[in-house]
Each structure stands twice: as C-alpha cells, then as structure tokens.
Amino acid sequence: MMQFLSYLCNGISLGSVYAIIALGYTMVYGIAKMLNFAHGDVIMIGAYIAFCAMQYWGLPPIISVIAAMAVCTALGVTIERLAYKPLRKATSLAVLITAIGMSYLLQNIALLVWGANPKSFPSVVKLGSVSLAGGQLIISGAAIVTIVACIVIMVALTLFTSKTKMGKAMRVVSEDKGAAELMGINVNFTISITFAIGSALAAIAGVLLCSAYPTLQPTTGSMPGIKAFTAAVFGGIGSIPGAMVGGILLGVIEILGKAYVSTELGDAFVFAVLIVVLLVKPAGLLGKTVHEKV
Numbered sequence: 001m002m003q004f005l006s007y008l009c010n011g012i013s014l015g016s017v018y019a020i021i022a023l024g025y026t027m028v029y030g031i032a033k034m035l036n037f038a039h040g041d042v043i044m045i046g047a048y049i050a051f052c053a054m055q056y057w058g059l060p061p062i063i064s065v066i067a068a069m070a071v072c073t074a075l076g077v078t079i080e081r082l083a084y085k086p087l088r089k090a091t092s093l094a095v096l097i098t099a100i101g102m103s104y105l106l107q108n109i110a111l112l113v114w115g116a117n118p119k120s121f122p123s124v125v126k127l128g129s130v131s132l133a134g135g136q137l138i139i140s141g142a143a144i145v146t147i148v149a150c151i152v153i154m155v156a157l158t159l160f161t162s163k164t165k166m167g168k169a170m171r172v173v174s175e176d177k178g179a180a181e182l183m184g185i186n187v188n189f190t191i192s193i194t195f196a197i198g199s200a201l202a203a204i205a206g207v208l209l210c211s212a213y214p215t216l217q218p219t220t221g222s223m224p225g226i227k228a229f230t231a232a233v234f235g236g237i238g239s240i241p242g243a244m245v246g247g248i249l250l251g252v253i254e255i256l257g258k259a260y261v262s263t264e265l266g267d268a269f270v271f272a273v274l275i276v277v278l279l280v281k282p283a284g285l286l287g288k289t290v291h292e293k294v
Contacts (some may be wrong), residue, residue, distance in 0.1 A: 002136040007259045013143035013212065015251020016150035021228030022243035023157060026197030030238035031174045031194045034092070037099040038079060039074040040225015041106035046072040046203030047121065047210045047220060048114055054122055059077050061124035068203040076199025077211055084195075085188065110218035119215045121210035146208045154244045155203065161240065166246060170194060174238070211254070227254075227267075230274050238286030245285060 028036045046068040053064035057064060083102050087095050127141030161167035166225035172180045173190045180187055202221075210216050210222055227250060235246025253273055277285065 001242050002133060005137055007255050009137075009139050009143055011255035012248055012252070013140075013146045014255060015231075015248035016146045017212070018224065018231045018232060018251050019150050019202055019244040019247025020153055020208070021224060022232040022247045023153065023239055023240060024201045024205075025229050025232040026235075026237050026239060026243040027157075027170075027194050027198050029232070032084070032171050032191045033174075034056065034095050035229070036079075036084075036195075036198070037096070037225075038102040038106055040221035040228070041103050041110075041221075042072050042075060042079075042199050042202040043206035043209070043221035043225060044216075044218060045075060045106060045206075046199075047206035047216055048110060050204070050207045051121055051126065051216055056122070061126070065124060065204065065207050068101040068207060069200045072199040072203035072206075073196045073241045074194040076098055076202070079209075080192055080195040083192075101156060107218050107222075114218065116218065118215045121214040121216045123211045123214065124207055125211050142208070142211050146212065146259030149204065149208065150244065150247075152188060152205070154240060157197075157240050166190070166193060169229070175201075188212045221239065223267075227270060230270060233284055234274050234277055239284070242286035249285075 021039070024042075025036065025037050028034065028039070038181060049071045050061075050068040053059040053067045054061060059067065073210040081104055083098050084095065087098060123142060125142040125145045127145055128139055130139045130144065132139065135183070168178070169185045169190050170193070172183065172185060173187055177187050180190075205224075205228075206221065210220065228247065231246035231250045232243050233246070234250060235244070236243030237243075248268055250273075253267050254270050259271035261269065
C-alpha cells in the first residue's frame with residue numbers, strides 16, 4: 001500500500017510538471033488558435049539559463065529562476081513577433097511547419113552554445129523530504145514544491161483570466177478576433193502577452209523538471225513537451241483546469257504503468273490512454289465541443 005502511495009506521489013509530482021507545461025500550450029491554442037511546438041524547447045532554454053545563473057554566475061536559486069523566466073518571456077515574445085505574427089492569416093499547416101522549424105532552430109542554437117554533452121543540473125529546491133507513516137512513505141521536497149507550484153499557478157491563471165482586464169481581453173480574443181478588434185482590443189498585443197505568460201511558465205517547468213531529473217541537454221524539453229501537449233489535449237485543450245487535470249492524470253498513468261507493467265511501455269500507456277479518451281470524448285475531459293456554422 002505504501003509503495004503504491006509512493007508511486008502515486010511521484011506520478012502527481014511528474015504530472016504537475018506536465019500540467020505547468022500544458023498550461024502554456026493550452027493558453028496559446030485557446031487564444032491564438034495555434035500549436036506552438038517550439039514550447040518544449042523554450043523549456044530547455046529556461047533550464048539552461050537557470051543552470052548558467054547558478055553554476056557560472058553564482059546566483060541564488062530563486063534569482064536564477066526569475067532570470068530564466070525573464071529570458072524565456074523575452075524569447076517567447078520574440079518568437080511570436082518574428083515567426084508567428086506574419087502568419088496570422090496563413091493556413092494552419094504553414095503555422096505548424098514554422099513551429100516545428102522554430103523548435104529545431106532552438107535545439108541547434110543550444111547545441112552551438114552549450115554543446116551536446118549532458119550537464120548535471122543542481123536542484124533549486126532546498127526543502128527537505130517529509131516522512132510519513134513511520135518512515136514508510138517519504139515525499140521529496142522537490143515533489144512538494146512542484147505540486148504546490150502547479151496549484152498556485154493554476155489558481156493564479158484562473159483568477160487572471162476571469163478577473164483582470166487583460167484576462168477578459170484574452171477571453172474575447174479567443175472567442176472572436178474580429179469582434180475583439182471592433183471593441184478596441186489590441187489583438188496582437190493580447191496574443192504577445194499570452195506567449196509571454198506561456199514562456200514564463202515554460203521556464204518554471206524546465207527548472208522543476210531538471211530538479212527532479214537532473215540531466216540537462218538540448219533535447220531535454222522534447223519528450224516532456226510532447227507529453228504536455230498530450231496532457232493539454234487529454235484534459236481539453238483551451239481549458240486551464242483541463243490542462244492541470246490532464247497533466248496530473250498523465251503523470252500518474254506513466255509512473256504506475258512503468259512501476260506495475262513495464263518501464264519500456266510507460267510512454268506507450270500514456271498515448272494509448274489519450275487515444276481511448278479521444279475516441280470516447282474528442283474534446284477532452286473538460287473541453288467543450290465547438291459547433292461551426294458553414
């Protein structure tokens with residue numbers, strides 16, 4: 001029983017990282033109606049910035065995370081302005097190919113700057129482990145911080161989108177860009193803010209991911225990015241609560257699958273469950289089916 005609870009805690013912790021990454025995917029898709037497949041590589045850049053800040057510049061962990069968020073925010077806005085804004089009225093295929101190209105560009109820049117050799121990432125979490133049930137269940141400090149960070153971020157984003165002027169503007173833009181412009185909303189600025197928020201979250205996710213799995217290389221964000229996109233679709237892409245639910249469920253499924261079935265088939269279970277969910281409920285667990293008039 002305690003072993004199961006240990007696996008469950010690890011799954012929730014991993015799923016919380018997926019959820020934070022998925023929030024970036026779901027915000028960009030919900031408002032700009034595009035899939036930013038370079039998001040996983042922004043995670044990697046954020047982790048490298050935090051690594052350099054701690055290892056080479058001697059900055060404290062919290063300042064390193066803030067530096068990573070600042071760099072990733074600027075990077076996300078730059079990518080949107082240079083690569084995606086000119087394609088605002090282009091076909092979805094053109095945007096998709098551009099996003100994939102941007103992903104490879106960021107990976108190769110990281111290869112040139114930091115090299116291909118894996119680096120050992122120092123943990124930014126200084127919280128000690130918590131021992132429960134007489135030491136039979138031990139929850140690491142990194143897991144606690146990751147879960148709390150996920151909850152805080154989701155609540156903050158939900159309040160931001162529902163209570164603030166910019167959040168309401170984002171919701172209007174997600175419904176109808178033309179109507180938003182007629183109401184005086186700057187659509188381009190709103191989309192840029194969305195990319196900025198998503199990229200800042202990517203930096204946090206990258207640091208938390210590398211704190212739990214301390215190996216950093218240019219491909220670090222690729223597989224977590226794909227799984228987080230899967231989590232966003234699983235929960236209902238465009239839904240903030242759906243991203244969190246999908247991420248946590250996916251993390252739990254992955255850890256339990258590796259623990260009780262096969263370590264080699266853990267990833268396969270993740271995508272198999274996604275296929276089943278999409279067959280039963282194509283809009284995702286918390287997504288809404290949109291009917292288009294033709």
